Amino acid sequence: MQENDRQTSRTQLAVESIRSLIFSGDLAAGTDHLENELAERLSMSRTPIREATRVLEAQGLLEVRPRKGVRILTLSAEDMNEIYVVLTELESLAAGLAARGKYSKAQLKPLLQSVLDMESSLQCKDRESWAAADERFHDELVRLAGNSRIAAITSNFNDQVRRARAFTLHLRPLPVKSNEEHRALFEAIARGDEKGARKIHWRHRENARKTLIGILEEVGMKHL
């Protein structure tokens, strides 16, 4: 009856389902949910739900508050700032490491492709596809850095700010400048310019951070 495989255990399924529900907003930030409710919703007993929520708590997506249910975490502007500061630092480091990697043009192809994709998305003013390409760019950048810890942390933080980014996607100006920065970063990595890559990406992220925080303050969005 039950699947024993780690990939398809109810616990694993619960982790993924709850993550999706959080990202989609079905479990809105700031709302509370009892174990029973989640169990019923996902058609399983409380046992896998409990294991899943403990894992998601460790990942910073929710908070277990005994007798009040799990609370989907909200992010204040201050939280956002903290996260962006760390992302800026670690991705810049990643950019430097990627440049140090002396990759060939062929190896950098996926990175270049994501830049091209962003440029074409920008021409059609298609923000959604631009965002998707942007995510690929950042993922690829971190992958090229070859440090699994950096990858794990940035992935986790990107999960945490995903909602905020989606929210502001349509509120901010078309990211023309952002694209120029991506291209410049690509060039720096391609020519193995570690310091340059670091600096370019650092400024890129700083800009992104300021834009995001600016919008959140403008909209008076205290929590997201």
Added chain:
Amino acid sequence: MQENDRQTSRTQLAVESIRSLIFSGDLAAGTDHLENELAERLSMSRTPIREATRVLEAQGLLEVRPRKGVRILTLSAEDMNEIYVVLTELESLAAGLAARGKYSKAQLKPLLQSVLDMESSLQCKDRESWAAADERFHDELVRLAGNSRIAAITSNFNDQVRRARAFTLHLRPLPVKSNEEHRALFEAIARGDEKGARKIHWRHRENARKTLIGILEEVGMKHL
């Protein structure tokens, strides 16, 4: 009969107990342990053990391998390097943020105290107490940076490399230079020199990284 309080739930107790057992070496790196074994050892049922091991897995201290028990993770020299690279980056960032904080002498007292403690430990050649003061120094530094994410990540990584550091503590030369660096960093923070603080700490950590990796390679320690 059971304690319901989050602080003293069996799950929480299991998390802390298992952590201690790992740090003390009672659960040695690379060894496997069945849920039943752990449950019996900690005098509780498998339920809290399972929840605890999932959390510890998310924290990177062990790996759940169905039917083979949980494996206490070992760290290769490469893992160590990855972790130190990230620690270097984030703690340097913390040092810069601490300097930017423009703290008063009074507020910096704990930091200074840990430097003084290290210096006196060094005079008695007491490595253990030096290491304890060193840990206080780094904790305080990160605290002063005022970014809870940096604190969480560095704390987690320090946990992961704790065994390795303890192992090499008596193999490396007395950290005279390290102490000079701590003092210099303190001065930089005290005078609000953000760039200087960053640079000093970066070099400090780089030295620590190279020393550690050097020793591990010298001793031919592939895993720890």
Added chain:
DNA sequence: GCGTAATTTAATGTATACGTTATCCCATAC
């Protein structure tokens, strides 16, 4: 009506039961 104590409710923490199945062991075939 209001504050406090008693009572009920229900969410949780934990133990336990049990079905499933990976793994091990051995018998048999070659």
Added chain:
DNA sequence: GTATGGGATAACGTATACATTAAATTACGC
């Protein structure tokens, strides 16, 4: 001796039972 297959074992995943206790509700005295 090696390989294959079947059966036993036991570790795990999950559901469920149940005691505990925080929170909600009611009862009560003033």
